[in-house]
Amino acid sequence: MVTTVQNEEAKATRLASEQVWRKVAAKSFAVLGYVTPRGEPRASGVVYKTLGRRLYVAVAPDSWKARHIAVSGLPTERRASASIIEVIPEGEFVTYGLGMSLAKMRDPTAARSRVRVEETTRR
Numbered sequence: 001m002v003t004t005v006q007n008e009e010a011k012a013t014r015l016a017s018e019q020v021w022r023k024v025a026a027k028s029f030a031v032l033g034y035v036t037p038r039g040e041p042r043a044s045g046v047v048y049k050t051l052g053r054r055l056y057v058a059v060a061p062d063s064w065k066a067r068h069i070a071v072s073g074l075p076t077e078r079r080a081s082a083s084i085i086e087v088i089p090e091g092e093f094v095t096y097g098l099g100m101s102l103a104k105m106r107d108p109t110a111a112r113s114r115v116r117v118e119e120t121t122r123r
Contacts, residue, residue, distance in 0.1 A: 017118035020093045025050045032057075032087065033094070048087070055087040089117045 024030070033043045044065050048055040056073070059065045061083040073084040092114040097105040105111045 015095065015099055015113050015115045017093070017115055019099065020095060020115050021050075021053065023098060024055070024093075030055070046085075053088070055089070057085040057087060059083050059085060092116050 028047055028049065029045065030048055031043050031045050033041070036042055046055075046057045046059075046065070048057045050056075057065075063083075066083045066085070073086050093116075095113045095115060096108075097111045098113065100111060
């Protein structure tokens, strides 16, 4: 029987950071996990565009997302109509079903993976 640690190591070997970046760049929706200024965990669905190793998300300036995710990238005069959030991933990507068939995705343990965000490959 294979242990959970061995399963995690095998999945990490199976998926490379570059594979995840290619998939992220080919899509436009993601769920971002983060911590609020009060230290509370949160997740938000966002529509994004990639540029290099960064994600850019447009949100309403008075939205919950704009208040709780760090905002940068807009001139002061544009902040009344839109906010752009620049996301620079760090740590690990948490993936589900990446690189596997739909049938195999029925097994949540096999479908989940964590892939280290490789800083050396950032452009």
